[in-house]
Amino acid sequence: MGFPVDLRRCQALGLAGTAFLALGGETAGALPAHEFLAPGSVQAVLGLVGVYFGVVLLIAAWVLLGGVVRGPEPPTPRSLLLVLAVWAAPLLLAPPLFSRDVYSYLAQGAMVDARIDVYAYGPAQLGGPLADEVAPVWQQTATPYGPVFLVVASVLSALTRGQLPAGLLGMRLIALLGVALMAAALPRLARHSGADPAAALWLGALNPLVLLHLVAGAHNDAIMLGLLGVGLVAARGRWPVLGVVLITLAALVKAPAALGLVAVVALRSRGRGPRAVLRHTVTTTTAAATTTVAATAAAGTGYGWIAALKTPVSPHNWSPTSLLGRVTGAALDQLGSGLAPFALPAWHAAGLLVTAVLLLFIWLRLRPGPVYALGLSLAAVAVFGPAVRPWYALWGLFLIAAAAPTGSVRTRVAAASAVLALTVLPSGAPADVEQVILAVSGGVLALVVLWQAHQAARPQSPVRERTA
Template sequence: MAFPVDLRRCQALGLAGTAFLALGGETAGALPTHDFLAPGSVRAVLGLVGVYFGVVLLIAAWVLLGGVVRGPEPPTVRSLLLVLAVWAAPLLLAPPLFSRDVYSYLAQGAMVDAHIDVYAYGPARLGGPLADEVAPVWQQTATPYGPVFLVVASVLSALTRGQIPAGLLGMRLVALLGVALMAAALPRLARHSGADPAAALWLGALNPLVLLHLVAGAHNDAIMLGLLGVGLVAARGRWPVLGVVLITLAALVKAPAALGLLAVVALRSRGRGRRALLRSTAVTTAVAVATTVVATAVAGTGYGWIAALKTPVSPHNWSPTSLLGRGTGALLRHLGSGLAPFALPAWHAAGLVATAALLLFIWLRLRPGPVYALGLSLAAVAVFGPAVRPWYALWGLFLIAAAAPSGSVRARVAAASAVLALTVLPSGAPADGEQVILAVCGGALALVVLWQAHQAARPQRLGRERTA
């Protein structure tokens, strides 16, 4: 984009983007059922167009800000944190966007508060208005989340007394806390890894995926990544035991964060020989086990979360292994084979094997820095796991942003982020042709506005060049 760009213009453009997101979400977001509008209604159409108009403005602001960060006078970390706060502000009171998972979180918290085993029953067991908001595919599904997150959800349920608006605001505040922890950890991890703190903050915290899915979507991945980030900061500093505790707590929100314990072992033993490696492994394991036992006892939810990790994924999930499994199953059914039902489980198992092989390669053969190795490992888990959502990309992206050794890696990750930001409808529902067309129209309208701004700036720029 060739019109004049500075930090203030990027901040204003991104604010316009998230403001349109919030306004459009009022009629096209993941609304409570009593506020739901028919997809073809005028307000819903305008809302969907407005959301994607805002998404494209936000992506453009982020890309332009990346140029400022790479420029001759990059902004300070404090300036970028202010930009993040400004961009996130309109989303604070917006309805949930791009997913209905936050309703599941609230229902699970209410179940814990009501002493219903969330590892044995789905939200349908709770019943009532809150359970009715949960997507049908998850009504009978046990939760895969750990006891730390369930304690948070249960406390929110008790504080809000089942009131949905208050619960939604509470979950968003929890997500914002997670994003704040991420933003605090990124510059420190970047300095330790020899990377540019401003560039790390731009890619890992100001990323549109963070704003769209962790803030607007209020996903619990935010608190997982926030605890993981500050745990790594503590582990590489003077508080390794505290680091292990925080990373274990992150894993007791969502299990993938447990890979962070490998990074702790590597950070504390790198270059110190086998004895240091064994000692670090033993201490890390002991502290992690103790933290798990204490946290689970305090939560009172038991160890059902271990078995619940096998919770089935959505049948329409678009992870590579699920796509291959469905395709193989369809082919086998067409051929009349009785092996068709085994195709999907077989591909999921192959994905687990591929993930394990990649982890061994990363840690034993590739041997990058511990933080970067962890980012690559979490990316592998997200890609080859049985379920993929756009916000899962943030698992690895967050740490790759902090420790990527080259600008080319960051450029590819940034390009993937921009594409993923456009892949989900604001209602969180599966897309149909009409909604896709409306979304494209909203994005195209934003591109027209940006082009007009570029054209309007050309005479001014040419005039300055002639004067010079």
């Protein structure tokens, strides 16, 4: 017999994982500047080891839970939602983890509240303690986010009066709302797509990437995906116009969600002729344009968000196109070529071209179900775009979880999720050799503990009496 696995044991193991994450984050997370500890201090070392100990426990709990979901008596979606709530609970009051983006959100909200053009200036224009928390690379960078998110951030800034602890908690609650909308949409989208609702929740909502980056990291991708998910549910049901409005609002948080409008047209005109496609395209476009104009006017931030879509990415970004651009540029520079400065833009343009070709192939030739096609499309945008972050994988993963046609697809996506969950330090800073060693040590320690628990749970073989 192997390790005894049931829903309660998985819940307890995952809770232990997120509890260690929260505790380790107190000294190794993306802390405010006045709480920052030197990476070599004892507290920071223990925190980093503790965080990765927790990450591995969480991944193990999630993998074991996947076995329960695929077992003869799978848990109900309601019981899985309870597991999600239990796992997320310790992270609610933890410091930000794996990224400092939440400080940028707060600074941008304060800028809107102070009537500073966030599409023309970076947080440095705001000044003060809040702007000082923003990572140096983004101090002079205009925001790439849409007016809907900026309104949310501005309201939060006004409510918290620039107080950092209250602002961080508020941003995490907003992210939790987004995750709740994702979890509500997943079973409904899965049933519509002929998939297992429990399996969809396991892969799309209980995924470690959701807990690490949408909850612990408080990324605004959560509210984008939540609005996108409920918008698709509404669009496939009796409220197609409401669905378009919600998906447009999602795109006015982060632009990739605009691809959801293509899925709406496909959902409404599926199995019908070209006239139906044209009619639903006109209806969807009209509703989306009206929503965009109304939301932008209500936000009062103007249309600078369109030009801000070209906001530069981090020079250390490890997307395939950025990596190839840096390598090509370095090689051309060594050769003394004057083309070196053009290498990165050229590779970014190539990435956009590849993405466009893939989108056409998915929608016009491959023609899977609309929800699955949208998931594949968002995955292509994430992979071949100019910037890649581990949480960007959730753009496509969320909808692939809801509509994947085979278990093998889910298995591959789950394996990729587990790997990505280990790739970012809790401080959100670039890793050095010492920090990597400490992180690996924490993960290995967790594996040792899990192995010991496995061995202790195995029944002992009976000892044969020796005969004379």
